[in-house]
Amino acid sequence: MIKTGAEHIESLKDGREIFIEGQRVGDATTHHAFRRSIASVGKMFDFHSAPENRELMTFETDTGTRANRIWQLPTSYEDLKTRRRGLEAWTELHGGFLGRAPDHVASCISGMYMGLDQFELYDPARARALADYYRYARDNDLYLTYVIINPQADRSKNAAEQADPFLSAAIVDEDTSGITVRGAKMLATGGIMANEVFVTCIQPLQKGEEPYALSFCIPMNAKGLKILSRKSYEAGAPSVFDNPLSSRFDENDAVLYFDDVKVPWDRIFIARDIAMTNKQFHATPAHVYQNYQAQIRLSVKLKFLLGIARRITEVNGTTNFPQVRETLGQLAAEAGMVDAFVAAMEAKGSYYGPYFVPDRHTLYAAQTLAQQLYGKFITTLRELAGGGMIMLPSSVHDYENAELVRLIGKTQQSPAASAEEKVKFYKLAWDAVGSEFASRHTQYEMFYAGASFVVKGHSFRTYDWAGAEKLLASMLSSYDLADEVTPRVARAAE
Numbered sequence: 001m002i003k004t005g006a007e008h009i010e011s012l013k014d015g016r017e018i019f020i021e022g023q024r025v026g027d028a029t030t031h032h033a034f035r036r037s038i039a040s041v042g043k044m045f046d047f048h049s050a051p052e053n054r055e056l057m058t059f060e061t062d063t064g065t066r067a068n069r070i071w072q073l074p075t076s077y078e079d080l081k082t083r084r085r086g087l088e089a090w091t092e093l094h095g096g097f098l099g100r101a102p103d104h105v106a107s108c109i110s111g112m113y114m115g116l117d118q119f120e121l122y123d124p125a126r127a128r129a130l131a132d133y134y135r136y137a138r139d140n141d142l143y144l145t146y147v148i149i150n151p152q153a154d155r156s157k158n159a160a161e162q163a164d165p166f167l168s169a170a171i172v173d174e175d176t177s178g179i180t181v182r183g184a185k186m187l188a189t190g191g192i193m194a195n196e197v198f199v200t201c202i203q204p205l206q207k208g209e210e211p212y213a214l215s216f217c218i219p220m221n222a223k224g225l226k227i228l229s230r231k232s233y234e235a236g237a238p239s240v241f242d243n244p245l246s247s248r249f250d251e252n253d254a255v256l257y258f259d260d261v262k263v264p265w266d267r268i269f270i271a272r273d274i275a276m277t278n279k280q281f282h283a284t285p286a287h288v289y290q291n292y293q294a295q296i297r298l299s300v301k302l303k304f305l306l307g308i309a310r311r312i313t314e315v316n317g318t319t320n321f322p323q324v325r326e327t328l329g330q331l332a333a334e335a336g337m338v339d340a341f342v343a344a345m346e347a348k349g350s351y352y353g354p355y356f357v358p359d360r361h362t363l364y365a366a367q368t369l370a371q372q373l374y375g376k377f378i379t380t381l382r383e384l385a386g387g388g389m390i391m392l393p394s395s396v397h398d399y400e401n402a403e404l405v406r407l408i409g410k411t412q413q414s415p416a417a418s419a420e421e422k423v424k425f426y427k428l429a430w431d432a433v434g435s436e437f438a439s440r441h442t443q444y445e446m447f448y449a450g451a452s453f454v455v456k457g458h459s460f461r462t463y464d465w466a467g468a469e470k471l472l473a474s475m476l477s478s479y480d481l482a483d484e485v486t487p488r489v490a491r492a493a494e
Contacts, residue, residue, distance in 0.1 A: 002049045002058060002066055003141040005042030011195055012038065016221040018192055018254075020229040028192050033232035036240075036248045041143070041193045044093055044101065048086075057086045061138065070106035070293075071138035073114055074356045080346050087296050095432075096301025097249040099294070099444055100190035105144035105198055108290035109134055109217075112269070114355045115284020119269065122276045130269045133217055137196070144217070146198040147185035147256050158205075159212045169199065169258050170211035171272060178264040179271055181214070188254040189444075191227060194220060197256065202281060202450075205274045213277040215270035216263050224259040233437040241396045244428050246437030285357040291449060292358040295342050295366050298374075298445070302335040305377055308429050312384045314416040315425060324384070331380060334373055341366035361462040367449045368459050374445035381433050389430040392423055 003011070009029050018025040020033055028034045048057040048068055058066040069086035072079065087103050094101065112119075113134040119127035137144060150159055150168035159168040166172065169183035185199060200215040220227065234250040237243030270276050281287040309331055313319040319328075341362060348359035382389075392412075398404045412419035432438055449455050 001139060001141050002068065003045050004049045005039075005044070005046035008045045008141075008143065009038060009042045012193065014219070014221040016227060017225065018227045018229060020232060032238075033229070033235040034192055034252065035234075037234055037250050037252065038193050040094060040248045041098070041101070044090055045141075047093060048090065053089070056089055059083075063139075065139065067138045068102070068106075068141060070103040071110055071134075073110060075354055076356050077346060077349060080349060080356055080358065084296055084342070084346065087293060088300055091297050091300040094249050095245070095304040096297045097245055097432075097441065098190065098251050099297065099441075099448060100145055100251055101297075102143040102194075103293050104290060104297075105146045106137070107293040108146065108286050109137060109144065109198065111286030111289030111357075112280055112284050114289070114352055114357065115280075115286060117353065118276075118279050118283045122270070122273065122279075125265070126269050126271075129266050133267065133269075137217075142195045143190075143193065144196050144198055145188050145191040145194040145220075146200070147188050147191075148198075148200050148202040149186050150201065150203060150212070151184050151186060151255070158209060160209050168212055169214070169256075171214060172211075172260065174271070178262055179214070179216075179268060181258040181261045181263060184255055184257045186253075186255055188227065188256050190251045191220060191254050191256065192229065192252050196220060197225075199256075199258075200270070200280065201277055205277060207274070210272040210274060213270065213272055213274045214268070215277060215280055216268045218261065218263055218267055222261050222263075224261040226257040226259060228255040228257060230254065233435075233440070236436070237431075239396045241424065242427055243431050243435065243437070245431040246435055250437060285352050285355065288358055288360050288363055291363055291367060292342075292345055294448065295338065295345070295363065295370070298370055299335070299339045299342050302338055302377065305381065305432065306331055306335045308432060309381050309384055311425060312381065312388070312429065315414045315422055316384075316386075316388060317415040318384075327380060327384065331377065334377065338366065338370055338373070341370075361459065361464070364455065364458040364462055367455045368452075371446060371449065371452055371455055375442055378433055378438070378442055381429070385426070385429060385433075389426050389434060392426055392430070 012029050013027055016028075018028055025031050025034075029038050047053060054066070057069055059069050059072045061067050069083045072083045074080040074083055090101070090103060112130060116127055116131060119130055153162050153167055159165075159170070162168070166183040169181050169185045171179045172182040173180035181199070188194075188197060191197060196217050196219050198217050201212055205213055218225070230253050232250060232252065233246040234248075237247035237250075240247045270280060309328060310319070313324050313328065318324045345358035345362045345366070348362055349356050350359065351357075393399070393404070393408055398408065408423065409419040412422050414422045417425065430438075
């Protein structure tokens with residue numbers, strides 16, 4: 001099944017419990033805090049279901065049906081590149097601002113499926129549940145989000161040591177039909193627009209935390225599941241002209257609270273096993289495959305931001321200043337580096353069983369450097385723009401006043417754009433760089449992959465230290481102190 005946008009939007013009218021501004025939301029698809037962003041996701045489904053995009057966006061499954069390439073399991077280098085082109089095209093629809101668009105968690109579940117052998121060793125029944133779920137999500141064109149970290153609470157204590165042992169989602173009961181889960185998980189980014197949620201824990205767990213070691217998928221309208229939305233940036237951006245990004249691409253983040261949610265065994269991949277909870281990500285291709293997707297998204301996003309940077313200099317008439325060209329060259333090099341990392345992950349990829357997966361350390365090297373890069377990128381755009389992004393008409397309503405239109409035309413001059421074009425562009429630039437929506441994205445890019453020490457730890461753990469040590473040992477063995485000291489001693493004796 002390949003869904004259209006209308007079909008996806010209709011699927012969200014399922015009675016899920018969403019709360020924002022003290023109220024329960026009846027229908028998110030028409031609510032002022034969510035409707036435009038949901039419509040943007042609908043356009044993604046329209047794009048991938050369009051006949052002219054069939055080869056770009058879909059592949060033939062083992063059952064002969066077509067599915068979105070987000071679920072593709074590459075068996076060659078060419079397969080991996082072909083899938084990437086589809087993901088890039090999808091990402092261009094939102095400029096990389098939907099960090100948890102459907103392709104992210106689909107990549108995670110697909111990576112887990114590639115590592116099905118690890119689940120077979122753990123529990124054949126749970127492996128069957130995962131395999132069946134992968135095919136179900138793929139064949140029904142589901143949009144998944146995930147919640148994989150616990151509420152911050154007291155970071156000096158683990159989940160079991162908190163004042164409330166069910167602050168973090170944990171197994172409270174278990175019987176022949178499944179498990180019952182109570183507690184909270186973060187951050188269901190995109191959850192309001194998703195069909196289902198993957199629930200697990202990526203943070204290291206210790207002995208005694210077995211109830212928190214779980215892994216399962218359930219619909220967003222599961223009985224007892226409450227979706228607690230953060231402030232909506234879309235709600236604060238009623239005009240698309242004034243806030244073209246936050247009004248249409250606020251994917252939202254939410255805390256999910258499991259109020260004794262019953263999860264059937266056919267949806268459970270792990271229960272009470274700490275070691276396997278970690279292995280599902282790092283002993284399978286899952287963590288690499290999902291974050292490879294994130295780097296594809298980031299490469300598109302940086303290209304979009306680079307377009308903003310160049311246009312700033314054109315609108316301001318500074319493109320030919322030597323120092324400005326130097327700055328643009330630096331930004332171009334950094335965006336090119338991220339793009340090159342994506343290509344290198346593919347070129348250095350290797351096989352996991354029959355599947356060709358991106359190179360692990362190249363991914364973590366990219367994440368380590370990209371985490372440091374995004375804030376610098378945003379600061380540089382601010383420096384290029386100066387006050388241009390701030391001194392703008394107060395809102396689109398200024399254009400309803402003829403006298404203000406005359407003054408806007410006089411004060412918003414540019415050598416490369418009309419006054420209206422300049423205002424339109426700088427409204428977009430501010431929404432990408434300086435608005436509350438933009439600030440959330442800077443925070444997101446800094447931490448979506450984990451704290452910096454976590455990302456650097458992955459880089460340390462996966463680097464070819466043996467190769468480096470071998471190279472060092474070879475160089476050290478190519479010369480010796482005795483080669484120089486012994487002849488001198490001999491000459492002195494003569």
